[in-house]
Amino acid sequence: MLTYTCNISGHPNFYSRYIKMPSDKLLQIGNGYISKSDKADSALVCFSIVANRYSDNMDRHDKEMTMNGYIGRWYVYFFKFFNYEKSYESLLKAKHIAEDINCxxxxxxxxxxxxxxxxxxxxxxxxxxxxxxxxxxxxxxxxxxxxxxxxxxxxxxxxxxxxxxxxxxxxxxxxxxxxxxxxxxxxxxxxxxx
Structure with a gap:
């Protein structure tokens, strides 16, 4: 089975440009990248930044954003990189957040x-x-x-x-x-x- 894991260390400018963006904008950009066959790694970076912002003390809206980041990660890992372990892990984290916020x-x-x-x-x-x-x-x-x-x-x-x-x-x-x-x-x- 072919699997792929994104390595953002080779793209410090890309990462530093996106790390400061609001979550809703990153989700929008990530969703735009999904449809481009050569931009799956960029989509994964956007979704990962949002997902990694999760904190127990966030408000409901911010938790929903991180849940959507994990759903985006699931999609990229599953349909683009065929990394089923990482896709399952991302979807499971999204489910825990969904249960927490009841949404x-x-x-x-x-x-x-x-x-x-x-x-x-x-x-x-x-x-x-x-x-x-x-x-x-x-x-x-x-x-x-x-x-x-x-x-x-x-x-x-x-x-x-x-x-x-x-x-x-x-x-x-x-x-x-x-x-x-x-x-x-x-x-x-x-x-x-x-």
Missing amino acids: GLAHIDLNFGCMFQTLAEQCKDKPLKEKALNYYKKAFYESLKENDNNSLNMAFSNMVFVSFNLNKLHTIRNMQKHYAAKKQTEMTLYAHII
Whole structure:
């Protein structure tokens, strides 16, 4: 397995320029770098600066910024550098912060589901696919609680796909009823397929 870890020591000007920026600006810059194939290391630096600012005595908003920094790190490590250990570690730290501030758990559990589903499909591993399904189910209920329609739609569509693949559509019948009752998006079509 090919893994990559960013070494910012060779870029002191880059680092010193960004270390003083506010977290929201760094997250914006990092998200801009993600779409550029040759800028993944720059995105990782931006997200890492924000994530490393975490402190127990921060206010809720600042903790949410650091949580988003860890989510950004997860994305770069997982999808750009294929460093699954570091991606898992980053997502786990984001989850601890989300639990602390009671915000964003649906989105994070969606990412866990995505991670396990991707690995399951690469390895043809059924237990990993079942783990992905369980995370999608958690994300579904958390998104209902958080009133997060984007995560709700993604969780439901991923649950349909994975549960169908596992021949376990019957396990999401109750969720289908909750989803159909929402009737707030065009994704409701999925609810009627099952």
